[in-house]
Amino acid sequence: MTLEAEGVLSLRLERIESNDPLPVWEPGAHIDVYVPDGSTRQYSLCGDPSDLTHYQIAVLREPEGRGGSRYVHDELRVGQRLLVTRPKQSFALEDAPFHALVAGGVGITPIMTFAEHLDREGRPFTLTYGGRSRGTMAFRTRLGALGDRATFLAEDTDGRPDLDEVVKALPDNGLVYVCGPLPLLRAVQAAAERVHGPDQDIVRFELFSSAGVDRPEPVPLDGDNYELVLARSGHTLRMRPDANILETVLALGIEVENDCRDGICGSCVTPVLSGTVDHQDLVLTKREQAAMDKMMICCSKPTCERLELDL
Ligand code: FES
Known part of the structure; x- marks a missing residue:
């Protein structure tokens, strides 16, 4: 366990029963972690996909959450057993000439694996990473290896990212990937619509919860079945x-x-x-x-x- 930032613990998970490599995963994948009440929480893998000796996840303490993060922060300790699923992939990089990556808070975890993958492949991208303050922003040292492609913005000293500028910098067929709180996702979608029009389809995102999301009004079906x-x-x-x-x-x-x-x-x-x-x-x-x-x-x-x- 490593304290990566205020309220953010990363866990290194190793297999207990054998030394076989863990199942492979691609950037953006997550695992489900079982907590003691038998329910699961999803956490993005944030280590190196080529190192299958262990998985890494990062958990933000959420005092108002359902209790999963409190369990990890307050009860789980080094050496204890944790049951997790195989990696699942619902957030994945699509091929594009340019990727603008945007992360808010602990949403950096899947976005960081995209950035490091694009870096290894020598493909063009930018990373815009915002947080409430520098102290709450995990993995800044690791992300420093990305040089000036990564921009770190602490809201209390630097303000919020200029998302119109992020979106404007995209060439044709470029994509924006965002992970973070819902207001950040909404702000990125609004910027994409302002800059590229209401029919744009350039934003890809991952949500950890649907709380507060407006869904489209359901279309009523004619007839009763x-x-x-x-x-x-x-x-x-x-x-x-x-x-x-x-x-x-x-x-x-x-x-x-x-x-x-x-x-x-x-x-x-x-x-x-x-x-x-x-x-x-x-x-x-x-x-x-x-x-x-x-x-x-x-x-x-x-x-x-x-x-x-x-x-
Ligand atoms: S079960 Fe998650 S999208 Fe349907």
């Missing part, structure tokens, strides 16, 4: 518009990966074979949503009388 066809397993069901597709499918004994059940993790993504969807997730890009070829079945619903899924 629709037909759900699960093509691979051969089920055809009549569904009420408000019934949860993921829960229905799991009750049939069909295995579907799922995690947040809230449209933010991407693990329940399911191919759509036919039909149209009212997307309520916060994972797919606008273009992916418009393509109507996949959906998060934990939260999204059809807008048609017959929805066929590849399940």
Whole structure:
């Protein structure tokens, strides 16, 4: 355990049962950590993906949180056992001629792995990293290796980042990646819209919680039910518009990966074979949503009388 900044502890996690390498992961991946009440918390891996002798995560103490960070900070100690899942990937780097990376607070963890990956590959990027004060900003020494591509802004002395400038610096087809508190995500999206227009699709983000997120108004379905066809397993069901597709499918004994059940993790993504969807997730890009070829079945619903899924 290392205190990386005020309220931020990083953990080095090693395998207990063998010396085999840990499962591989790509920048942006996270693991689920089980806490004593049996629930899980998601933490981005923030070590070096080429070193599979251990994983590294960083945990911000959140006094108002659900208790996971208090457990890590106050009870977990070096040498104790922690149960974690394999790495999962819902936030990943897409190919682009330029990446503008923006992090707020502990949101630096996945963003740092993107920055270091782009640095290793010799690809152009900028990193804008903001925090409340210097003392709360973890990994500044490590990120110093990125030289002048990284900008550190402590709000109490430097103010907030000029996100319009960050977004303006993007060439055609460049992408912005952001991870941090919801107001930062909103500010980046607003800057992208001001600079590149309302139809831009250049912002990629990761949220750890959907608290405070405005979702689009659900599109009401005509009629009191629709037909759900699960093509691979051969089920055809009549569904009420408000019934949860993921829960229905799991009750049939069909295995579907799922995690947040809230449209933010991407693990329940399911191919759509036919039909149209009212997307309520916060994972797919606008273009992916418009393509109507996949959906998060934990939260999204059809807008048609017959929805066929590849399940
Ligand atoms: S379970 Fe997380 S997006 Fe559906």
